[in-house]
Amino acid sequence: MAREQDRYPAVPPPVTNKETTKRQKALLEQLCIDILNVDSVDRALELIIRTLCRLDVFVYGEAWLPTHRGTRLTCTEVFWCDETVKESISSYRQGITGLTLEPGDGLLGEAWTSGRIRQACRKDMYGDPLAASMSEARLESIVVLPVQSHSETMAVLVFYRDREDSLDDDWIRWMQGATAQLGSFIRFKKAETASGEYQRKLRKVAGRLAAAENEERKRIARSLHDGVGQTLSLARIRTGVLRRLLPGRYAHHLDTIADLIEEADEQTQSLTFQLSPPVLYELGLPAALSWLSDHIRKEHDLPCHVDVPNTVPPMEDSMRDAVFQMVRELARNVVKHAGASNISIRARYDDHIWRLTVTDDGKGFDPKQDRITSNGSGYGLFHVRERAEFFGGTLDVRSTPDQGTEILIRLPDGDPTARERHVLPGEKPS
Secondary structure (H helix, E strand, O other): OOOHHHHOOEEOOOOOOHHHHHHHHHHHHHHHHHHHHOOOHHHHHHHHHHHHHHHHHOOEEEEEEEEOOOOEEEEEEEEEEOHHHHHHHHHHHHHHOOOEEOOOOHHHHHHHHHOOOEEEEHHHOOOOOOHHHHHHOOOOEEEEEEEEEOOEEEEEEEEEEOOOOEEOHHHHHHHHHHOHHHHHHHHHHHHHHHHHHHHHHHHHHHHHHHHHHHHHHHHHHHHHHHHHHHHHHHHHHHHHHHHHHOOHHHHHHHHHHHHHHHHHHHHHHHHHHHHOOHHHHHOOHHHHHHHHHHHHHHHHOOOEEEEOOOOOOOOOHHHHHHHHHHHHHHHHHHHHHHOOOOEEEEEEEEOOEEEEEEEEOOOOOOHHHOOOOOOOOOHHHHHHHHHHHHOOOEEEEEEOOOOOEEEEEEEEOOOOOHHHHOOOOOOOOO
16 A cells, blocks of 8 residues: 555655755754754744745644643644735634644644654545644645654644645655754753743742741841840849949949849840841931941951942832841851951942942952852852842852952842843943
């Protein structure tokens, strides 16, 4: 019995002589390069479909992708058609875009599940889901090309002709070669998308944890201020009363107790400010960073310069809290690990972008080896980067051993266009 494709006049193979072979090889090479330069699966599909159709073999081509976790095959919005059939294809597309097929449904379902190329004439596609639509669009024959990677069908490309014929084996092999890299590209993009979605979920969870942590900080700070702080104040008053009532021989002991109460009160206030500084919520970010600078100078005898505008645009509470926590974490890293003699904190707001820079003249490090070490020296930086990315920002590190470190955080504000502009190619910390 003759093969089905032998019943129709065969299209001459694309490789007919040495010069043609050279042109076809060049086209395949160019397709491989072009696919690597596109940024999405849709663009890659469109590139392949447009290229193959323009060889004057097909008048129309479309792309189908597995959906519903691989249980359905869905017609995408990616297609290309020749001007001669544009009008008829327009109505055809309205009826077919978004159509889903199950495994084994018609010629497409068979090609999808088997991974083998299928081609047929419309009049022989009895009961096929596409047959009626093909008739209305005056499409007479079809070639279904599964795009595979590691034996998995990543996409199905469907090409149509306006006459009854089929492609010979040379054409089929050439088309398979033209789409060989497409399967790997789609697999890579799927993995990239899945990884990106996983990272977004992680950042969302990290953001919720950060918000919960911040609320817990506020709660503990209020408890210290309203509970322990008030108790210590009352103890100080009662001690003063006792000093006036008791004989002088007890004065020394009462003075010692008063000093201890005063020390405990100072430690409580310091801890309250470290947990959730009231100045941040009452006076804003510039005042809070100034307080942080004073705290570093007093507690660690480390000169700390702050360069922040006195007035800054309104900032969401969650971002304001995060900015302060990030800057404080970076300053804490300098105190603990840098061995610096000076630290500088700088903040600028321009074109809806916050730029926060923390600089020190310490021992520096190799950013390429930035990682969490056994003494935890990399954890703070990791945590700051995660917080920045949660707000759609970035963290850049410029450091050289024995030459200090400069860390730049870029954060877009609430303007949605800022999130597209904040990553500036080649921009360096300044």
